[in-house]
Structure formats: structure tokens, C-alpha cells
Amino acid sequence: MRIGELARRTGVPVPTIKYYLREGLLPPGERTSPNQVRYAETHIRRLKLIRAMLEVGGLSIAAAREVLAEVDSPGRALHGMLGAAQSAVSRAAAERGTEEEWERAEREVSELVRRHGWAAKPGNPGWRALVQIVVTYRDLGRGELLDLLDRYAEAAGELALAELDMVARAPSADGKVEGVVLGTVLGDAAMAALRRIAQEDASLRAQIRPHSA
Amino acid sequence: MRIGELARRTGVPVPTIKYYLREGLLPPGERTSPNQVRYAETHIRRLKLIRAMLEVGGLSIAAAREVLAEVDSPGRALHGMLGAAQSAVSRAAAERGTEEEWERAEREVSELVRRHGWAAKPGNPGWRALVQIVVTYRDLGRGELLDLLDRYAEAAGELALAELDMVARAPSADGKVEGVVLGTVLGDAAMAALRRIAQEDASLRAQIRPHSA
Numbered sequence: 001m002r003i004g005e006l007a008r009r010t011g012v013p014v015p016t017i018k019y020y021l022r023e024g025l026l027p028p029g030e031r032t033s034p035n036q037v038r039y040a041e042t043h044i045r046r047l048k049l050i051r052a053m054l055e056v057g058g059l060s061i062a063a064a065r066e067v068l069a070e071v072d073s074p075g076r077a078l079h080g081m082l083g084a085a086q087s088a089v090s091r092a093a094a095e096r097g098t099e100e101e102w103e104r105a106e107r108e109v110s111e112l113v114r115r116h117g118w119a120a121k122p123g124n125p126g127w128r129a130l131v132q133i134v135v136t137y138r139d140l141g142r143g144e145l146l147d148l149l150d151r152y153a154e155a156a157g158e159l160a161l162a163e164l165d166m167v168a169r170a171p172s173a174d175g176k177v178e179g180v181v182l183g184t185v186l187g188d189a190a191m192a193a194l195r196r197i198a199q200e201d202a203s204l205r206a207q208i209r210p211h212s213a
Numbered sequence: 214m215r216i217g218e219l220a221r222r223t224g225v226p227v228p229t230i231k232y233y234l235r236e237g238l239l240p241p242g243e244r245t246s247p248n249q250v251r252y253a254e255t256h257i258r259r260l261k262l263i264r265a266m267l268e269v270g271g272l273s274i275a276a277a278r279e280v281l282a283e284v285d286s287p288g289r290a291l292h293g294m295l296g297a298a299q300s301a302v303s304r305a306a307a308e309r310g311t312e313e314e315w316e317r318a319e320r321e322v323s324e325l326v327r328r329h330g331w332a333a334k335p336g337n338p339g340w341r342a343l344v345q346i347v348v349t350y351r352d353l354g355r356g357e358l359l360d361l362l363d364r365y366a367e368a369a370g371e372l373a374l375a376e377l378d379m380v381a382r383a384p385s386a387d388g389k390v391e392g393v394v395l396g397t398v399l400g401d402a403a404m405a406a407l408r409r410i411a412q413e414d415a416s417l418r419a420q421i422r423p424h425s426a
Contacts, residue, residue, distance in 0.1 A: 056345055083413070118410060118411065119418070120417070124409055127406070129402060130403065130407065133406065136265045137399065140265060142391070142392070145395060147379070148375055148396075151372055151375050152372060153411070155372060156368075156404065156407035158368065159368060159411070160412045162364050163412065182353065182355060182358060184412070186350065187365075190361075190365055192342070192405075193340070194362070195404070196299045196339025197339045198329075198369040201333045201370070203295045206291075
């Protein structure tokens with residue numbers, strides 16, 4: 001199909017498609033004559049995946065490119081893909097706090113990981129982020145919020161198993177790859193959205209008024 | 214204390230403190246002479262909260278200001294505060310998909326909320342985001358991922374109860390308010406971090422290689 005039809009079928013405007021081509025997010029079409037380029041069904045699918053990452057997942061162009069480069073590496077193991085998708089969606093956390101605070105938090109995160117029987121390593125992008133969060137909670141004198149981390153961890157563990165199982169059941173290799181990207185990027189967004197709804201419900205039921213306490 | 218001591222005690226550089234003052238994130242100090250301003254202990258606490266929101270929570274200056282304005286409104290009920298904190302940390306989702314797709318997704322989200330016995334309303338910032346996620350999953354032909362939403366919802370519901378309970382147990386009104394902000398902003402970050410770690414573990418155990426499937 002020509003670029004106009006690609007735009008029509010995906011709802012993505014032609015200038016935006018050209019931008020994705022220039023940025024290397026979308027592979028080029030096949031040039032069939034000096035001024036005609038043909039696009040395939042795979043371009044439709046790829047465009048939808050790009051839009052999902054950018055608009056729903058909130059990734060930057062650079063982060064989306066990083067994930068797609070990983071998706072496009074032939075023979076890549078799913079485990080490596082997951083790591084790439086995770087790194088791309090994780091913001092680098094600023095390091096704050098003293099060396100002692102940092103070391104204490106590192107120890108606590110290690111213990112939490114051990115407690116949940118997880119084989120993950122400190123190089124995981126979530127690991128460093130979690131250490132920073134622990135330092136922050138304590139810096140604000142809200143160490144009691146750390147008790148919640150075990151509840152979060154338990155939920156995260158159960159969800160990860162369900163997510164991986166879902167990915168494993170995808171019929172094709174490409175489907176598995178896409179499942180990892182969607183599970184990581186859209187899974188975070190879905191969890192955050194559901195937390196808002198559940199919190200509103202819990203708050204409506206409690207109706208705690210801080211100034212009448 | 215003078216601004217230099219405030220900087221030393223919080224680790225936030227003087228120019229950054231001045232920037233937060235100009236942006237209205239930090240309330241002005243007390244002018245004690247034409248060229249001397251004094252800051253109080255409350256400024257230390259507020260600076261730490263600002264850094265937590267910006268650096269760990271990833272909020273923009275505008276979003277942080279919105280949350281703090283809510284925190285500073287006297288007599289504000291916790292429920293309203295939660296709504297403000299939620300709106301500030303939620304990105305506006307682009308609306309994609311046809312009207313029918315959108316309506317179908319709206320119905321499914323309503324049903325999910327009903328299934329979990331939640332009293333939340335469609336105005337909740339998570340609600341619209343979730344509808345968009347459902348549209349996206351289906352647009353990509355990955356409707357089977359929707360089965361995960363009930364698992365996410367169950368986990369989110371349990372966590373919300375634990376979070377609200379933690380907030381309710383804070384000894385002071387200010388502590389409750391801060392707990393809501395931290396629970397919303399840092400809770401999202403903590404959950405995302407733990408999901409990365411749990412996913413790495415699940416993936417290590419599975420070691421599914423897509424191209425050998």
C-alpha cells in the first residue's frame with residue numbers, strides 16, 4: 001500500500017509516519033519506482049505498537065527506538081528483551097542521601113529480594129530505583145511506609161508470573177516479543193490506573209478528614 | 214536559619230532553593246532585615262517533600278505545585294487531597310480508537326469496577342487511562358492481555374486498603390496529608406520498581422527463548 005493508505009488504516013497522519021521513518025522507529029517501505037514506496041501489513045502492526053508505546057506507555061522517541069531495536073534483533077532471547085524493555089521504560093533515579101543511608105537501603109532491598117525468593121540481580125533497573133525510594137521514605141521520616149513494600153512485592157511477584165505465563169502462551173515468536181513490550185509498558189500504565197481507582201474507592205469508604213482528626 | 218544553612222542541611226543547592234521559591238513550591242521565609250531572610254524547620258521538611266516528588270516521583274514542577282497547593286489548603290478532606298495528588302501524577306491519555314471501540318472499552322472498565330465492588334467514578338484519572346489501555350490492547354489484537362486486568366485490579370485493591378490504613382494511622386493531620394502524597398507518588402514508583410525485579414525473576418526461571426519456540 002502507499003503511505004496514504006497506511007495513514008488511513010492506522011489513523012496516524014502522513015507527516016507523523018514520515019517522522020517515525022526519519023527517527024528510525026518505522027522501517028522504510030519498499031521503493032517500487034523513483035517516486036513510489038510501498039508499505040506492507042507489517043508496517044500497520046509496527047505503527048500501532050509505536051503509538052501504544054508513545055501515547056499510552058508515555059515513552060520518549062529515544063526509549064521507543066531502544067525497545068524496537070531490541071525487538072528487531074534476530075535470535076534475541078526473551079530474557080534479554082525484557083531487560084531492554086525494562087531499561088527503556090525506567091527513568092534514571094538521581095542519587096541522593098549519604099553513603100550510610102544508601103548502604104542501609106541497599107541492604108534492606110537485598111533482604112526484601114531474598115525474602116521473596118527472587119533471583120534478580122542489583123543491575124536490574126528496578127533495584128536502584130527501589131533503593132532510592134527507601135532512602136527517600138526514611139529521609140522524610142516515613143520509615144513506616146517501608147512496611148508496605150512487602151505487600152507491593154507480593155503483588156508484583158504474583159503479577160509477574162501471570163504476565164510471563166501470558167507471554168509464553170503467545171502462538172508466535174513475534175507475538176511473544178510484542179507481549180513483553182506491551183506487558184512492561186502497558187502493564188505499568190494499567191497498574192497505575194487501577195491503583196487510582198482502587199484508592200478512590202478505599203478513600204470513599206474511609207472518608208478520613210485530616211483536619212477533624 | 215539563613216538560606217545557606219537550609220542548603221547545607223537538605224543538600225539542595227542555594228540556586229535550586231531560590232528556583233523553588235520563585236516557582237512557588239517553597240513558601241517564602243521571614244524577612245528579618247532588609248537583606249536577611251530566615252527559614253524555619255518546616256522549610257527543611259517541605260524541601261525534602263519537593264525533592265521526593267520531583268526526583269523520585271518524576272513529577273514536573275507544575276504537577277508538584279498543584280499537589281502542594283492542595284496540601285496547603287486548610288481543612289481539605291483527605292479524599293479531595295487524594296484526588297488532587299492523583300490528577301497531578303496522571304498524564305492525560307490521548308484518545309485513540311473509534312467511537313465503538315471506545316464505548317466497548319468503557320463498558321468493560323465499568324464492569325471490571327463493578328466486579329471488584331468499587332465505588333469509584335468515571336471522573337477518576339485512572340478510569341480514562343484504563344479505557345485507553347483496553348482500546349490499545351484490542352487494537353493490537355492482544356485482547357487476551359485483558360485477562361490480566363482482573364489480577365492487577367485485585368492486587369491494586371488490596372494495596373489501596375493497606376495504603377489508606379497506613380495514612381489513617383499517621384499521628385498528625387500534616388502527616389496524613391504527606392502520607393497521601395508519598396503513597397500516590399512514591400507508591401507508583403515503588404510498585405513499578407518491584408515489578409521490574411519480579412519480572413526478571415520470573416523470566417530467569419522461565420528462560421523462554423522466542424526464536425527457539
